[in-house]
Amino acid sequence: MDRAAGSPGPLQGYRVLDLADEKGEVCAWTLGALGADVIQIEPIAGSTARHRAPYRGDDPGLDRSLAWLAYNTNKRSLALDIEDERGRDILRKLVSTADFFVESFAPGHLAKVGLDYPALKAINPRLIGVSITHFGQTGPYRGYAGSDLVHQALSSLIHNSGEAERPPVRVSIPQAYCMAGSHAAAGALLALAHRHLSGEGQHVDQSIQHSMLIAAHNHAQYFEANGYIAKRLGVRSMSAANLDSIVQCKDGWIVIGFMFAGSRCTLQAIADWMKTYGEGDVVHTVDWTKHTTKSVERLGTDLIDRVNEELASFFIKLTKKELNAGAVERQLFLYAASTTEDLYGMEQLAARNYFVEVADHDDGRTYRYPGAFAILSETPVSIAKRAPHVGEHSGEVLAEIGIKGGALRELHRAGVVGGAL
Amino acid sequence: MTLRTSPKTALSNIRVLDTTIFGVGNMTTRFLADHGSENIRVESRAHLDLIRSFPPFLDGVPGLNRSVYWAEYNHGRFGATLNLSTPEGVALYKRLVAMSDIVCDNFVCGVMERWGLAYEQLAEVNPSIIMIRLNMQGHTGPAAPHRGAGNTLQALSGFNEVTGWPDGPAVGTGGPYTDFCVPGLAACALLAALDYRTRTGKGQYIDVSQLESAIHFLAPAMLDFEMNGRVAKRAGNTDLEAAPHGVFPAAGEDRWIAISVSNDAEWAGLRSVWNAPIPNESALASSQAARKLSAQQIETALAEWTKGFDAFHLMYRLQAAGVPAGVAQNGADLLRDPQLAHRDQYVKLKHAEIGEHSYEGPSFRLSETPGSPSRAAPVFGEHNDYVFKTLLKLSDEEVDRLVVAKVIY
Numbered sequence: 001m002d003r004a005a006g007s008p009g010p011l012q013g014y015r016v017l018d019l020a021d022e023k024g025e026v027c028a029w030t031l032g033a034l035g036a037d038v039i040q041i042e043p044i045a046g047s048t049a050r051h052r053a054p055y056r057g058d059d060p061g062l063d064r065s066l067a068w069l070a071y072n073t074n075k076r077s078l079a080l081d082i083e084d085e086r087g088r089d090i091l092r093k094l095v096s097t098a099d100f101f102v103e104s105f106a107p108g109h110l111a112k113v114g115l116d117y118p119a120l121k122a123i124n125p126r127l128i129g130v131s132i133t134h135f136g137q138t139g140p141y142r143g144y145a146g147s148d149l150v151h152q153a154l155s156s157l158i159h160n161s162g163e164a165e166r167p168p169v170r171v172s173i174p175q176a177y178c179m180a181g182s183h184a185a186a187g188a189l190l191a192l193a194h195r196h197l198s199g200e201g202q203h204v205d206q207s208i209q210h211s212m213l214i215a216a217h218n219h220a221q222y223f224e225a226n227g228y229i230a231k232r233l234g235v236r237s238m239s240a241a242n243l244d245s246i247v248q249c250k251d252g253w254i255v256i257g258f259m260f261a262g263s264r265c266t267l268q269a270i271a272d273w274m275k276t277y278g279e280g281d282v283v284h285t286v287d288w289t290k291h292t293t294k295s296v297e298r299l300g301t302d303l304i305d306r307v308n309e310e311l312a313s314f315f316i317k318l319t320k321k322e323l324n325a326g327a328v329e330r331q332l333f334l335y336a337a338s339t340t341e342d343l344y345g346m347e348q349l350a351a352r353n354y355f356v357e358v359a360d361h362d363d364g365r366t367y368r369y370p371g372a373f374a375i376l377s378e379t380p381v382s383i384a385k386r387a388p389h390v391g392e393h394s395g396e397v398l399a400e401i402g403i404k405g406g407a408l409r410e411l412h413r414a415g416v417v418g419g420a421l
Numbered sequence: 422m423t424l425r426t427s428p429k430t431a432l433s434n435i436r437v438l439d440t441t442i443f444g445v446g447n448m449t450t451r452f453l454a455d456h457g458s459e460n461i462r463v464e465s466r467a468h469l470d471l472i473r474s475f476p477p478f479l480d481g482v483p484g485l486n487r488s489v490y491w492a493e494y495n496h497g498r499f500g501a502t503l504n505l506s507t508p509e510g511v512a513l514y515k516r517l518v519a520m521s522d523i524v525c526d527n528f529v530c531g532v533m534e535r536w537g538l539a540y541e542q543l544a545e546v547n548p549s550i551i552m553i554r555l556n557m558q559g560h561t562g563p564a565a566p567h568r569g570a571g572n573t574l575q576a577l578s579g580f581n582e583v584t585g586w587p588d589g590p591a592v593g594t595g596g597p598y599t600d601f602c603v604p605g606l607a608a609c610a611l612l613a614a615l616d617y618r619t620r621t622g623k624g625q626y627i628d629v630s631q632l633e634s635a636i637h638f639l640a641p642a643m644l645d646f647e648m649n650g651r652v653a654k655r656a657g658n659t660d661l662e663a664a665p666h667g668v669f670p671a672a673g674e675d676r677w678i679a680i681s682v683s684n685d686a687e688w689a690g691l692r693s694v695w696n697a698p699i700p701n702e703s704a705l706a707s708s709q710a711a712r713k714l715s716a717q718q719i720e721t722a723l724a725e726w727t728k729g730f731d732a733f734h735l736m737y738r739l740q741a742a743g744v745p746a747g748v749a750q751n752g753a754d755l756l757r758d759p760q761l762a763h764r765d766q767y768v769k770l771k772h773a774e775i776g777e778h779s780y781e782g783p784s785f786r787l788s789e790t791p792g793s794p795s796r797a798a799p800v801f802g803e804h805n806d807y808v809f810k811t812l813l814k815l816s817d818e819e820v821d822r823l824v825v826a827k828v829i830y
Contacts, residue, residue, distance in 0.1 A: 010610075010617035030606065034613040053661040054641070056648045066648065070640035117788075136786075139763035144740045145687070149658065149666060150747035153679035154758070158668065159751045160595035162585060167668045168677055168749045171594060172583045172656040173642045175602075180784075182605030187785035189612035190456050194431040194790050196619055203788040210764055210784035214448065214604065217596030218477070218490050219752030220767065224779055225477040225489045229751045235590050238572040238597065245572075246581070246590055253591040255576035257569070263471060264568075324577075328567045335573040337581035337591045340646040340653050343636060351562035354633050367647050373634040374610035375559070377540075378625040379617050381610065 009035020010379040014192075016100040017041055017091075018075060019082075022049035023208060024104035024132035025071045026181020031100065031188065032074035033373070033381050039098075039397055040075040041082075041091065044418035046390040056361075063362075063389055071178070072387035073358065073369065078398070079391030079418030086416045088115060093401045095120050095127060099201075100188055102130040107137045117203040128191040128201040132184050136207035146208060151176035155212035156219045160230035160237075168232065180211040241296035243267070244308045249315045249336065254323050257333030261292040269332050270311065279314040282306040344368065358386050391419010430457025431790040435615070436521040438463055438514075439498060440505070440538075442470040443570060444597065445555050445631055446527035447494040448604035449611065453523075454497030455783045456792040461521075461808060462498040462799060463514065466830050467506050468528075473801075479775045485801050486774040492798035496770065496780045500799025501808040502829055505536045509828045514538065515546045516813055522618075523611065527555040530565040540626040549624040551614050555607055559630030571597020578635040583642060585655040599635040606634050662709065664716035665691075668749055669724045671732035677749035678732045680723070680739065684709060690742035695726050765793065772797035805829060 012035040018028035019041050032038035040047070046062045049072070055064040063069075078094075081087040095101060101120055103110065110116040117129035131137060134146030152158050152170040162169035184206035191202050222228045239245035240258040247254055258266045268288040274280040282303065288296075296304070315323070320336035327334040338346070349355065352375075357366035372381035394417055398408055411417040435458040441447050454460040464470055474483065475490040504510040515538075518524060524543060526533050533539055533554070540552045554560060557569040557577075574597070575581060581593035607629045618624055636643065642653035660666040663683040671678050682688050685707055692706070699722055704711050712719065727735060732748040739746035748754065756767060756779070764786065767779040780794040809815045809829065823829040 010613035030609050034609065052641075054645050054649065054651075058649070066644040067641040070637075070644055135760050136764055139760045141740075141760035145743055145745040146747075147663070147681040147683065147745040149660070149663075149668075149679045149681045150745045153668065153677075153749040154747040156750045156752060156755055157594060157596070157598075158679070159677075159749050162592055162595075163589055166586060166589070167658070167670070169585055169592075169668070170658055170679075171580060171598070172659075173639050173653065175638055178638045178640075179602070179605065182609065183784045186452050186605055186608040186612060187783070187787060189609060189616065190431040190452070190790075190792070191787055192616055193456075193612065193619070194787070196616075197433055198789070200789075202790065204785050205788070206785040207760075207764060209760065210766065211605075213755070213761070213766060213781065213784060215594070215596065215598060215601040216752075216755060217601075218493050220755040220781075221489045221493050221752075221779065222477045223752030224756060225479060226481055228477060229753065230595060232595060234592055237592060237595050246576075246592060248590070253576070253581060255573045255581060255593065257573050324564075324567075328564055331566070331568055333569055333573055335567075335569055335577035337576040337593070338579045339582045340579055340639065340642050343579055343643065344646060348558050348562045348564035349633070352559055352630065352633070354630075367644070369647075370636045370640050370643055371633065373606040373629070373637055374553075375628040375630075376610060376614055376625055377627070378623060379614070 007378065007380055009033070009382055010376060011036040012379070014099045015039070015097060016102060017094055017098045018102045020102050020104040020132055021047050022052060022067065023134070023177050024102060024181055024184065025049055026178050027130060027132060027184040027188065028075065028102050029071050029073065030182055030185035033383050035379065035382065036100070038075045039094070040072065040077045040388060041080050042077060042390065044079050044081050044415060046079070063387070067174070069387045070369070073383050074385050075388055076393035076397060077388035077391055077419065078394050081416050082113065082115070084416050086411060086414070088113065090398070090403065090417070091115065092123055096124050097401065098124065098127060099192070100128050100130060102132070102184070102188070104132040107133055107142055121201060126195060126199070126201050128188055128195065128204065130184050130188050130204040130206065132180055132206045132208065134207070135209050137205045141209070148174035148176045151209055151212045154209055155216055157212060157215045159219070160232050162232045163234040164232050176208050176212050179214070180206055180208040183211040240293040242301065242304050244312070247312055247315050249323055250317060250319045252320050252339070253337040254315060254320070255335055255337060259333060260288070260296065264331060265289045266333055269330050273326060273330060274310070274314045277314065277317070280310045283310045356383050358384070360386050389419070391417070394419040395421035429790055431787060431792065432457035435459065435523070436461070437523040437525060438517055438521050440524060440526045440528070442527060443472055444494050444600040445571070445603050445607070446525045448600065449553070449555065449607040450523070450525045451494070451497060452604065452608035452783065453611070455794060456790065460498040461517065462495055462500045463503050464500070464801070465502050465504040467504040467827070489775065489778065492772055492775060492778070493781065495798040496794045497796055498799055499804035499807060500802060501805055502802040504828050504830045505538065507828050509823065509826070511537050513813060513828070515543070517808070518543050518550055519546045520812065521547070522551065523615070524550060524552045526552065529568055530556055530560050544624065547624070549618060549622055551611070551618060551624045551627065553607065553611050553627040553629065555603065555629040555631060557630070558632045560628050571600035574599045574631055574635070578632050579639050579642070583639070583653050583655055586657045587655050589655070591655065599631055602635045602638045603629065603631045606637065659716070662713065664709070664713040665719045665723055666716070667720050669727040671727055671735060672730055673732070676732045678727060678735050679747045679749060681745045682712065687744050688712060690744040691739065693742050694738050694744070695723065697722070697726060768794050770794060770797040773800045773803060802829070
């Protein structure tokens with residue numbers, strides 16, 4: 001289905017005020033990609049989210065953090081000092097025009113300055129408030145410090161990730177804030193659905209720790225049902241019958257999903273493929289289609305060790321591209337492990353026009369960003385405008401609520417408003 | 422019509438047909454099921470969801486209705502059996518589509534088309550239907566037919582290359598990680614489309630490529646290649662800026678604690694608890710860069726200390742000193758986690774065969790309509806009477822005939 005290019009997104013007409021830092025930026029980013037008007041409201045000196053490595057050219061700068069660039073597209077920026085009562089006044093005026101108010105301050109902070117959800121709802125009863133914090137607004141861990149690593153650990157994700165003889169290992173690219181932001185946006189949209197019924201907004205309490213629980217892969221349920229604790233299995237992770245599921249190929253690694261009875265038999269399909277290369281010996285002495293995982297285990301470790309060796313010496317001869325192509329042709333549960341470079345060169349993504357050329361990075365060229373996370377036939381997702389400079393849209397946003405000219409310049413001079421007027 | 426409607430749920434009068442298998446589709450529509458939609462799980466012995474055969478099983482005994490794995494992904498649903506590889510099954514399914522709002526499908530590319538249930542055909546019976554399809558790489562393009570699952574897609578979308586040790590294999594996480602990245606963003610697309618329909622009456626078709634969605638969780642690394650020409654690699658538990666930053670051994674069998682220090686205050690907090698002398702103390706106290714340069718030495722010394730303590734005891738002490746610290750929890754720990762308990766993460770519901778067991782709640786709480794798992798996962802065909810007799814108004818005789826004909830199957 002073709003993208004309805006140029007059509008507005010499904011949330012066109014809704015407005016989001018985004019005061020979140022790196023902990024919550026993905027929430028408003030998601031709503032913005034779906035068409036909402038997102039106004040990033042950040043301190044005069046800029047959001048702390050602008051200060052995360054890696055940077056463009058490894059050169060720190062307010063507009064050079066790659067995470068900032070990735071997760072703040074489509075947003076307009078108003079630089080505003082909300083520690084100043086005049087700044088809070090402006091914020092309240094904006095609240096009366098908004099549908100969503102997203103923030104990630106420590107629990108209790110906004111209450112102290114009279115900007116917590118009940119105060120804002122009194123101004124605009126239809127406002128939906130979204131708070132994104134490490135552990136939630138209440139509870140025994142309410143005041144705890146967090147980080148991506150801490151959340152990957154507490155969620156149980158890392159406990160069975162990695163090699164058997166080494167410590168639990170995290171995904172090296174931060175995950176938790178992206179997870180929490182996407183969940184918070186879903187919560188916000190559920191509140192929006194309810195607003196159609198009730199006429200009023202409500203508050204969404206998003207916990208980052210809690211969002212990572214989706215990645216716990218039934219660990220709690222495993223323990224509750226069988227007393228079982230998942231282990232780190234290295235190259236036999238998510239495999240069957242002691243077969244190596246993570247294997248080296250000529251130019252990298254592949255992952256195989258071994259299926260036996262009840263599905264297309266992966267190992268038989270691989271054996272057939274090896275035959276066309278004249279590869280394999282012991283692997284051809286068994287009709288794998290007649291087996292279940294358990295019956296393969298009963299064949300004994302010596303046989304399986306030989307099979308693993310034969311598979312390894314076959315795969316090492318082929319490239320990732322060849323293996324992916326063969327897997328499509330043979331309908332195999334096998335994928336090469338892509339690098340970021342591989343993803344940019346991937347035929348499937350090019351065929352679907354996935355990458356978006358984003359312009360305006362102050363060097364006259366465009367850069368390819370990951371594109372739509374869903375293709376909607378009538379109201380497309382759109383990731384188009386680069387992340388804003390600090391206060392890049394201050395004048396524009398304030399003009400929309402009648403603050404301009406001399407009054408605006410005075411606020412700027414007083415340091416209440418920053419950026420471009 | 423007995424739809425689940427209540428002012429106490431965010432969604433009202435919304436019916437979802439979950440024609441799904443494995444995890445991603447179910448975890449996506451679970452966001453709706455937890456908040457008041459009526460979800461009907463449509464399945465059949467003729468095209469069985471493999472996950473019904475995945476452990477853990479109640480008491481370790483396999484069975485169609487005994488998989489706790491399946492139950493977790495499928496709570497909040499009514500269950501109906503309908504064989505979509507039969508013309509009568511397709512006809513009945515279309516009648517359900519006519520009275521539904523959303524259809525969710527994550528079969529392999531081409532399956533729904535083969536059954537005559539592509540979006541165009543569903544829109545004929547219900548012009549305002551929203552159909553969301555989630556498969557590995559989308560429904561168009563040369564790799565659309567490429568079968569897979571979360572463990573293999575995790576590799577294709579780049580996670581294996583960035584998870585593990587620099588001198589080790591591209592192990593990835595221990596689970597089908599992309600299965601967990603996709604549902605949040607997909608649920609947002611679905612809920613946004615639902616909102617658009619509420620305002621305009623128009624449905625639409627949503628094509629979710631799990632690959633395209635999951636890549637967003639690696640977006641900064643993608644830009645690192647595009648802008649810096651650098652390919653992201655496995656980095657163990659190190660961080661570009663934080664130090665010390667790692668997973669440290671604690672007392673007991675396979676017990677670990679994650680500790681990360683990003684600024685002087687957190688370092689001071691750590692040193693107030695771990696106060697054995699270390700070289701260069703004053704230089705380290707006021708410079709994150711100095712700590713990063715000495716990360717290996719600091720972390721080696723820190724591990725010597727942490728290994729003498731219970732992981733939870735250490736977490737409480739370090740957190741009290743303002744240090745980001747978290748036990749590398751396992752499944753048993755999750756059930757005892759006091760913060761998750763405070764947020765009602767695990768709700769006990771009664772499953773018709775498994776009995777009472779825990780289901781997971783949403784990760785956010787709405788103040789007026791909090792949301793929670795609404796019912797246990799269905800046993801096979803548990804609500805056939807509701808779906809075929811109450812909703813579709815088939816007679817007892819008609820239903821019996823369809824059972825014999827393996828349409829209700």
